[in-house]
Amino acid sequence: MIDDGEAKEIKRDYLDILESLLKLIHAKAKEKGLDPSKDVHIYSSSSKVYQGTLGESPSKNLLTPTIVENLKKALSDPKNSQGAISIKIGHEKVFHIKNGEVLTDKLGLAPRTQKNEVVSNERIYSVEALQKQVAVLQSKLESQQKLVDSLKKNEQTPESLSKLVAQVEEMSNALLKQQQLI
Structure with a gap:
């Protein structure tokens, strides 16, 4: 059984991960010329699990440590991620991954694959x-x-x-x- 101290530490860890992911999304959006001051929407499967602006309290936050881990894995190791994760800034879909396949990545959040590097050369x-x-x-x-x-x-x-x-x-x-x- 998890005691209160461990539960608070786990929650703090996942909030730190979430904050760093939101900062990454914000920085990439700025880099690509998108308006990062708009709400960031995160969907897990087809359900909206997060809506908010960096530095402000989110208007919707149904994120769990499991969803945050899935989001982190989708951005760091997309080939081995399961399910679907999508991110919108305002009304524009900037990232979408489904069952290990990156369908949309306008911000360059997913790491480049070896195949892409060969093609670019x-x-x-x-x-x-x-x-x-x-x-x-x-x-x-x-x-x-x-x-x-x-x-x-x-x-x-x-x-x-x-x-x-x-x-x-x-x-x-x-x-x-x-x-x-x-």
Whole structure:
């Protein structure tokens, strides 16, 4: 059986966790340009269990230590959370998780998954960007071809030799970059 001292400590712990979660939501909302002075609504399954503004007494607080733990787990380890948790700021849904799947996370509350990091490291090119790169490469190729043609005709001037040295260095650097990418 839990005595009064332990019960008060458990309640204080869960209130500390709740306050830190509300501060996190408030900070993330501010960071994303949302108005954090609006009421924060927290739903567990489809029931509203909390409504309030940071720093003020909540107008509704049906949170239990179990729900606070579920909320904490939904934000820190969403894949292993059970049930549904959603958070609204004003009337806008900013976070929703259901059975381990993050459905909405406008504030970036859930930690990024490994899959997301891999996707973000891939480069995505538009057709227009690729066409511009091809045009730049073609113009470089044409200028190099002119230089090679002048060398074939033995029209070597100090200027053409310095251009050639610079182009060889540039190609060497480009080759090193490509090898590092590979």
